[in-house]
Amino acid sequence: MSIVQDAQDPAVAQDLAVIERLYRALRLTRLVEDEVARVYPTDVIKSPVHLSIGQEFISVGVCDALEPRDHVSITYRGHAAYIAKGGDLNAMIAEMYGKKAGCGQGRGGSMHLVDMKAGVIGASAVVGTSIPVATGFALAAKRKTTGGVVACFIGDGATEEGCFAESLNFAALHKLPILFVCENNGYAIHEPLAKRWATERLCERVATYGIPTTKITDGDVFAVRDAARSAVAAMRAGHGPVFLEVTCYRWREHVGPNEDFNQGYRPASEMTPWAERDEVARLAGLLPSERVAALETEITATVAAAFAFAETSPFPVSEDLYDHVYA
């Protein structure tokens, strides 16, 4: 993959409309999470938050290859994928505020975002739990011949769970239309890969199930998008699951709004190359400046409206406590 950062990049040069669409999603996600971080110290969000700042390009690249009939399975670090798949922004922020109008009616919180209308099928706080559930959505898509596919986002830590291997085997066996997307940011909470993996040859491990794999290490949103588009085309043609490993870097602390380079478990220098090739800034540079400015106005207003909605919408009342225990 090329890391050329100018318009000579063939992937970049092809289509200004694509660039604008990707940039809009990247910038929207970044602004939302910046705002989450800004308001967090005021305690309006009394819920753990796991920010995806710096990792958004993966969700944005993958989801650009998806259609409304497709599904995404997200993680507790799932704000970016929720937004990229078109999840309702007002409902997301309201959920984090614990409000009745939240996407989970205040019953899920930041770690359990869901928007079934948009194809966001939920998230678990227990790492890996969502992998077989996403595989079940892929089984249903195949059995019901919807033509839809599932993108299952996971972190590197989830690949250590038994259900990861079990789901890969089953998905390959039944040629299920599921794209496993591993966002490999190198840390499970504070533990680096070297303390958790015997080797880093993850794609090789997955390939032994007969699943085609692609590894992207240069942080390029276009490369992610291209890989996802190829995978989706193959899956829609009935060729079964695909695995995509994308290396990335978590810019903030595991949970909470702050940077954590003062904690000593990882050096700030690790982030430097990722910050230098930040896709939000890079794509802004590929668009006409007046267009960027117009988008900024629009996105800022969207974000402000979502937080205002969350702020002003009512809390649940205690009589709601037993809602939804059973269908």
Next chain:
Amino acid sequence: MTTSMPEGRLLRYVDALREAVAQEMRRDGDVFVFGLDVDDHKSIQGSTAGLLEEFGPERVFTTPLSEDAMTGVAIGAAMAGMRPIHVHIRMDFLLLCMNQLVNIGAKARAMYGGSVKVPLVVRSMVGKSWGQGAQHSQGLHSMFMHVPGLKVVAPSNAHDVKGCMIAAIRDDNPVIFMEHRLLYPTEAYVPETPYEVLPGKARVVAPGDDVTLVGISNMVLECLRARELLAEIGIGAEVIDPIWLTPLDIDTIVESARRTRRLVVADNGWTACGAGAEIVAAVLERVGPEGGIAVKRIGFAATACPPSPVLEAAFYPNPGTVASTVHALVRPTAPAWTPDPERTKLAHQVQFRGPF
């Protein structure tokens, strides 16, 4: 504690827990600590702080995110003569360990005809408040109480957490060790020299004649506050901390309930098939049909824990709801009574602030 004179130093729950593990690791080279994040700078909210530095990475190490397999590894190491302490930062993760714990850990001793033992401690913490939500808040002790072969302990204070941990490490059986996040900063007098708070012995924490009030884990503190509020309206509650849920000291609870003729159990879990159900049933079986004991269970609302503050407040029992429930049991014909909500708050809970 009213049953003995304070001795030792005033120590936080988290520090007493850490001290117990460190002292046992010094005493016995077979004891080791492992689990995700036990060796990082946050050290499981401080409960494993300093262990890596003192005992090294062979005895204090993190794991892949592989709870099921790691539990089996712990069981195997225990059967082979080690004394592992497997740590989970939330009890909810124990659901990933269930097969190994229930099908192997609990049963190995029996199904292998007494030829092996499984001296394993499984530490985990119940989360509460700050939007812990559905999957970071569960007290699952009753699931483990159901299974013969496992011991279950839920210390409610710094003194007991040290003594119970030492007893658990020295025990030749798998022990499910349930901690509570909001107890971590609470202080009690803790002797410096190692001691055991042995399985099967409850403690009468505070005396009373009108009702027996059993609290489990953090609910002991909430029951003590409820007791103070009840005393103001002339109701005397005897608060009992079972400490060990398996084996359960039913004798102490029966003795109290026979005298007060009323039994309330306040749990940090759901009531259905819960620890409260077990305690109530065991007491009623013991006293028989002539016992005439009125009973009541208190616990989580029967739904998933919601993070929204209003719903979260309604989800949990608290000193106010405990006190009003006890009042209704003791004075069934009197008008309902609820203490001033401002007076039911517990300082260490009010001060707690997330995200972790």
